[in-house]
Amino acid sequence: MDATSTLQIDLDAIAHNVAVLRGLCSPEVRFCAVLKGDGYGLGASAVAPTLAAAGVSMFAVFSPSEAEALLPQGVPLLILMPTRADSFSPPLAAALKQERLHLVIHDAGQMQSLEQLGARLGTTIPVHLKIDTGLHRGGCDPRDAIVLIRAIQRSTTLALAGLMTHFAEAASSEQVTASQMRQLCSILDSIRPELSGRLIVHAAGSCGLLRGGDYHADMVRVGLGWTGHLTSRGEHLRDHLPEPLRPAVTWRSQIALVRTIAAGERVGYGGRWTADRPTRLGVIPVGYGDGYPHDAGHPADGGPGLAIGLPEAGPGETVPVIGSVNMDQVVVDLTDAPGAMEAGSPVELISTNPGSPSLLENLSRRLQRPPHALLVQVQSQVIREYTRAVSDPASPAITVAQVAAG
Numbered sequence: 001m002d003a004t005s006t007l008q009i010d011l012d013a014i015a016h017n018v019a020v021l022r023g024l025c026s027p028e029v030r031f032c033a034v035l036k037g038d039g040y041g042l043g044a045s046a047v048a049p050t051l052a053a054a055g056v057s058m059f060a061v062f063s064p065s066e067a068e069a070l071l072p073q074g075v076p077l078l079i080l081m082p083t084r085a086d087s088f089s090p091p092l093a094a095a096l097k098q099e100r101l102h103l104v105i106h107d108a109g110q111m112q113s114l115e116q117l118g119a120r121l122g123t124t125i126p127v128h129l130k131i132d133t134g135l136h137r138g139g140c141d142p143r144d145a146i147v148l149i150r151a152i153q154r155s156t157t158l159a160l161a162g163l164m165t166h167f168a169e170a171a172s173s174e175q176v177t178a179s180q181m182r183q184l185c186s187i188l189d190s191i192r193p194e195l196s197g198r199l200i201v202h203a204a205g206s207c208g209l210l211r212g213g214d215y216h217a218d219m220v221r222v223g224l225g226w227t228g229h230l231t232s233r234g235e236h237l238r239d240h241l242p243e244p245l246r247p248a249v250t251w252r253s254q255i256a257l258v259r260t261i262a263a264g265e266r267v268g269y270g271g272r273w274t275a276d277r278p279t280r281l282g283v284i285p286v287g288y289g290d291g292y293p294h295d296a297g298h299p300a301d302g303g304p305g306l307a308i309g310l311p312e313a314g315p316g317e318t319v320p321v322i323g324s325v326n327m328d329q330v331v332v333d334l335t336d337a338p339g340a341m342e343a344g345s346p347v348e349l350i351s352t353n354p355g356s357p358s359l360l361e362n363l364s365r366r367l368q369r370p371p372h373a374l375l376v377q378v379q380s381q382v383i384r385e386y387t388r389a390v391s392d393p394a395s396p397a398i399t400v401a402q403v404a405a406g
Contacts, residue, residue: 034223118157128162268323307357
């Protein structure tokens, strides 16, 4: 089957981003890469070796099924959801016995279920207690934390490996973030004399990491940052970077059809966009069935909407989406496009060019949704290409491994 578009993932950019972010941390701080949602839609198993080679010492995922897919990587895994004893397949049970799998405890009932699992497997399970310091999306009440820590310490089938929380406003509020960190540290200080063994204390994601060493603790959990992107609310934190992150994702397609319509003609379902002059249209064979935003033609699904890049015309050249986005097609206005845009001309639905309106952060800002929410929408039929620069000048500029995600 011929692909109508490709999602190209720059592995060198990912390695660069990890190096830049790790450089902001003390050498003893561990780096955990968050690979939820199949690595934000980029293919967790495909990017994991690059992340590990760049110095990532743990992967965090949400569910047991996500963890199972990454077991062959040989990197310790942290499952974030409140798992229970009936969630574990034989491969995951084997990983627990080998202490390659860490689990997160959220409350007493779940803790008891995991104790039963450890007894059944005849092993001790490494666990991290999550404390809800304000996000209210899982974790125990701070008032229950010390009781739970002591219960885990007494357990014969659980080993307290970590203490964690999750910042609610790291991108936008130093005050809230500092308050959450103080709560975590206060609990740790209260129980520290009773602890046996070293704990991994962790709280910061990408934006928490950028706020400085006060939030790094023993480990940082970086998700969107390793892709080279930040949320719009965290853009101001780029000033803390010693050098820019490199966007790792480009979504490419090509124009499938070009035609001209007269002034007054309407475009798309409902006819919400009307040509005010003779207009040259380009049809791109990508739509909401591929994961392109269904509302890319706003306002009111008419347009002009999101910008689509024209790489042959120049790094900043774009054309707007017009009319309603279809399941498998979008229409763009080529009338003012520089050069001869014809069927077969390449386009970029997501660009890595700084300042381009089709850069992922700019699309995110225009649509008012997070960059990772856009990435995970890209469907599995869109081919993922993994590129890496080749140092030999006689070699091609890139080598490409082509796989279907999912």
